[in-house]
Amino acid sequence: MPSNLEQRPYKLYRAGPRGLKARLRGEEDELTLSPDYRTYRGGGRGRPRRRVTWKRVLVGLLIAVVAWLLLSLVLFLISASVQSGGVPSDAQAALTSGSNMITGTDNVLVIGTDQRPQGTHEGGANTSDAGSRSDTLMIWRIGGGVSRRLSIPRDTLVPIPGHGTNKINAAYAFGGPALTIKTVEQLTGLKLNHVIIINFANFPKFIDAIGGVTVKTGRICSVISGGVQNGGFTLNLPPGVHHLNGRDALTLARTRENRCNASSNDLTREGYQQQILNGIKSQLISVHTFLHLPWASWYAPQAVRTDMGGFTLLSLFAGAELGGSAPVQILKPTGATSVPGVGDALTVTPEAVHQAVDTLLNG
Numbered sequence: 001m002p003s004n005l006e007q008r009p010y011k012l013y014r015a016g017p018r019g020l021k022a023r024l025r026g027e028e029d030e031l032t033l034s035p036d037y038r039t040y041r042g043g044g045r046g047r048p049r050r051r052v053t054w055k056r057v058l059v060g061l062l063i064a065v066v067a068w069l070l071l072s073l074v075l076f077l078i079s080a081s082v083q084s085g086g087v088p089s090d091a092q093a094a095l096t097s098g099s100n101m102i103t104g105t106d107n108v109l110v111i112g113t114d115q116r117p118q119g120t121h122e123g124g125a126n127t128s129d130a131g132s133r134s135d136t137l138m139i140w141r142i143g144g145g146v147s148r149r150l151s152i153p154r155d156t157l158v159p160i161p162g163h164g165t166n167k168i169n170a171a172y173a174f175g176g177p178a179l180t181i182k183t184v185e186q187l188t189g190l191k192l193n194h195v196i197i198i199n200f201a202n203f204p205k206f207i208d209a210i211g212g213v214t215v216k217t218g219r220i221c222s223v224i225s226g227g228v229q230n231g232g233f234t235l236n237l238p239p240g241v242h243h244l245n246g247r248d249a250l251t252l253a254r255t256r257e258n259r260c261n262a263s264s265n266d267l268t269r270e271g272y273q274q275q276i277l278n279g280i281k282s283q284l285i286s287v288h289t290f291l292h293l294p295w296a297s298w299y300a301p302q303a304v305r306t307d308m309g310g311f312t313l314l315s316l317f318a319g320a321e322l323g324g325s326a327p328v329q330i331l332k333p334t335g336a337t338s339v340p341g342v343g344d345a346l347t348v349t350p351e352a353v354h355q356a357v358d359t360l361l362n363g
Contacts, residue, residue: 068290068293068294069293071294072293072294072296072297073297075294075297075298076297076298076300076301076310076313076314077310077311079297079298079299079300079301079302080301080308080309080310080313081309081310082301082302083301083302083304083305083306084309086197086305086306087177087195087197087305087306087307088176088177088178090176090178091176091177091178091181091195091307092307093178094177094178094181094182094192095181095192095193095194095195095307096191096192096193097193098193098194098312099143099193100143100315101142101143101144101312101315101316101318101319102143102144102315102318102319102322103143103144104143104144105141105142105143105144105146106141106142106143106193106194107139107140107141107190107191107192107193107194108139108140108141108142108192108193108194108195108196108316109137109138109139109140109180109181109184109192109194109195109196110136110137110138110139110140110195110196110198111134111136111137111172111177111180111195111196111197111198112134112135112136112197112198112200112253112273113132113133113134113135113136113172113197113198114132114133114134114135130176132172132173133154133169133170133172133173134154134168134169134171134172134180135154135169135254136151136154136198136253136270136273137151137152137154137168137169137180137184138150138151138152138270138273138274139152139184139188139190139192139360140326141360141361142316142319142320142323143315143316143319143323144319144322145322145323146319146323146363147281147319147320147322147323147324147325147326148323148326148327148329148359148360148363149274149277149326149328149329149360150188150329150330150331150356150357150359150360151270151271151273151274151329151330151331152168152184152187152331153168153266153267153270153330153331153333153346154167154168154169154266155167155168155169155266155344155345155346156168156187156331156333156345156346156347156348157337157339157342157345157346157347157348158183158186158187159183159186160174160179160183161179161182161183161186162174162175162179163175163179165339165342166342167342167343167345168183168184168187171183177195177197181195187353188353188357189357190357190360194306194307194308194312194316195306195307196304196305196306196308197304197305197306198303198304199302199303199304199305200250202299202302202303203246203249203250203303204245204246204247204249204250205246205299205302205303206246206296206299206300206302206303207244207245207246207249207250207280208245208246209289209292209295209296209298209299209300210280210283210284210286210288210289210292210296211283211286211288211289211292212243212244212245212246212249212283213243213244213249213276213279213280213282213283214241214242214243214244214279214282214283215241215242215244215249215252215272215275215276215279216240216241216242216275217237217239217240217242217252217272218239218258218260218261219237219238219239219258219260219261220235220236220237220252220255220258220260221235221236221258221259221260221261222234222235222236222251222252222255222257222258222259223259224251224254224255233247233250233251233254234251235248235251235252235255237252249276249279252272252276253269253272253273253276254269255268255269255272256268256269267330267332270330271328271330274326274328274329275328277326278325278326281320281321281324281325282325284296284317284320284321285321300313300317301313329356329359329360331348331352331353331356332348332352332356333346333347333348334347334348334349334352335347335348
């Protein structure tokens with residue numbers, strides 16, 4: 001009669017057959033006695049191999065996505081830190097403190113100047129910020145689920161503090177972004193919270209990193225600074241919807257004179273500029289942008305000079321997504337005039353300004 005102290009019999013597990021080389025060396029298949037472990041080929045012990053399940057795949061994908069997002073965030077903040085200090089201190093002092101653009105609403109002044117990067121092949125291009133004029137002036141009302149814009153034509157005749165009456169684009173030449181901020185605030189009655197100055201050297205790189213932008217245009221025949229043959233820019237588009245790379249998007253944003261449409265002017269160009277911003281907003285949540293997110297995150301802060309730090313700039317991008325695509329709005333002139341020493345300029349009545357600002361604020 002078996003004793004209770006006797007151990008339970010072991011089950012026998014046979015290892016897989018050895019390979020040809022092992023057999024030639026005289027090694028035999030092993031029998032392994034083990035109630036707890038399986039013996040794998042080669043006689044080694046270990047735990048059973050885990051099965052691949054959809055839950056484990058999902059966890060692995062989530063970890064990869066989080067790591068990808070964290071890498072992009074770190075690159076964005078580093079790039080923003082490198083770019084900090086690009087706005088003069090007097091311009092920062094002219095601004096009114098803003099809020100978080102996810103929950104609050106700020107007024108951001110977007111400026112594009114006629115300065116071109118060093119080494120440009122455009123004939124007669126101004127490569128210095130000093131003395132440059134603002135080709136683009138746009139107020140962006142953004143945050144708290146709001147995204148509206150108001151473009152101000154560069155030839156609008158306005159009082160410039162300390163410099164009399166002139167075209168609004170001359171404010172930048174007289175006193176840089178600080179004077180431009182004061183001039184726009186005086187014209188509109190708004191307080192500006194932030195300023196963005198477009199960097200034309202890096203703007204196309206950012207557009208390419210997010211996979212381009214989609215815009216709708218009429219017939220475009222644009223030749224800027226002599227065209228590509230002379231170091232400038234050329235853009236030819238049929239009427240319709242187009243997906244543009246960075247260089248073509250920049251060319252469209254600069255196009256005032258359209259050889260295919262004599263009625264094209266600065267107001268037409270400002271409409272295209274606002275379309276490009278809407279295109280950027282739409283492209284930010286695309287699959288291409290996610291797959292290239294570290295590159296887009298690196299180039300985004302480098303496409304602008306701004307008073308905003310990394311986290312504030314992030315809140316602007318988030319506010320743009322939450323606010324949706326902004327309708328195109330331009331401060332339309334109510335007349336035109338010729339001023340000695342200034343040249344041909346556009347005029348706008350206080351009533352027209354008030355109506356445009358009211359639409360910007362209230363929709």
